[in-house]
Amino acid sequence: MAFQDAKAVVRAHHASIGQADASTIGAALAAHTSADWHWRGMHPFYEQHGAAAVADSFWQPFLTAMSSVQRREDIFFAGENGPSHAPGVWVVSMGHLMGLLDKPFLCIPATRKLTMLRYAEFNRVKDGKIVETAMFFDLIHMMHQAGLRPLPPQTAQHLIQPGPRTHDGLLNDAQDKAEGQKTLRLIEKMIGDIAANSNSVENAAPRDATPQDELRRCWTDDMCWWGPDGIGATFTIDRYIEQHQRPFRTQNAEREFFGHKARLAEGNYGGFFGWANLSVLPLGGYLGLPAGPRAEMRVVDIYRREGDKLAENWIFIDILHFLKQQGLDVIARIEATAG
Structure with a gap:
């Protein structure tokens, strides 16, 4: 209860x-x-x-x-x-x-x-x-x-993002505890896959031969990645790699992970947030911007599990904070331009 x-x-x-x-x-x-x-x-x-x-x-x-x-x-x-x-x-x-x-x-x-x-x-x-x-x-x-375009064109799609495809995301009633545990274990397995293929892990070679091999361990082929504005939303494993994962991994270096403040699940839904989750060194090109100093990323991920795979992922990133650490205060710039 x-x-x-x-x-x-x-x-x-x-x-x-x-x-x-x-x-x-x-x-x-x-x-x-x-x-x-x-x-x-x-x-x-x-x-x-x-x-x-x-x-x-x-x-x-x-x-x-x-x-x-x-x-x-x-x-x-x-x-x-x-x-x-x-x-x-x-x-x-x-x-x-x-x-x-x-x-x-x-x-x-x-x-x-x-x-x-x-x-x-x-x-x-x-x-x-x-x-x-x-x-x-x-x-x-x-x-x-409101018609503002504070960043260069994003790699994925800008739109009003829908809720779950299954329309069952409001868990007002009590859920089977075992289902929540299954969701949390899958999320943790997915996090482990990222670490196993990260250059920051003891300089080891990636475990999986291709990004597709990595993602298919935990994701459905028709996954939906509902990314934040500035990056955008993507659909299917291949387009996720093209429109988010590859730009992020090739245009940011020296990823350092800090963990999460909260990580939890109930039924087929789970998620986490960090403060911050990680920091990266922008090499130039990410979000259409030049190289910058190391900056932290505060992130929320919320997931829907479908069977034994993750099917949908909603992401929030404090991109304005990420940019401000690199010397770009988007809000102040827009206010100055409007004034």
Whole structure:
């Protein structure tokens, strides 16, 4: 029942947010979070502590800019954390926050049109309160909807990303524990495959002869990789290699992995986030940009398992933070250009 109890807390939290406006959001956030709530957001929001700080930094500006906001949720599940550094039950929600962009938000101009902010949220629940949250969102995707093009053309496809092909991602009811364990083991096997083919592992030769050999261990041939804006979404193993994996692996060097803050699964769904997951040395060409200094990547991955393979993967990367470490503050540049 721990998972179901935690889900109920997060559901109540989302309901409070959904009933709030910019003037009441602070109280709504405080209703289901601890006094020392630790919230992690993407650039330019970063880490905040307590409901008032979270409201001031993100939610008040967002609800001031966006009217008639709806949460369009595609995935919802809970699980016990795998890594030992943050034990406890986490609840994951993923989808879009949809509304009308009636006023500017950060550097994004008002359009008065329907706008979606793609999000993934991890909430750790303890003693009936949310004590820790990681909220990732795709601001570059929101910029594109307003007509901004902050980066060169991406290697894959830009679009509003759908939920699971099977339409079964909202795990409101209790799930078979064995199914969640199977999903988590498969995710961990996939992570091991990446390490086995990484040049950073004791300078060893890759285990698999080709990238296709590596991916077919854990992925269906018709996998969907729903990547963040700036990279884009890809379909099938071959196009994933062409449109994401090969550019990433050949245009970034010296990958260093740091692990995850949370890694969990329930039923056929699982995922993780890191703060940061890894760092790389950009060699030039990645995201259409020149070589830069070493920079860290904060990443969310959410997966759908189909039988004994992974079939879909939704990815969020704090690309704005990744670029800022290399001297490119996208938001500041757009604001300066607009001014």
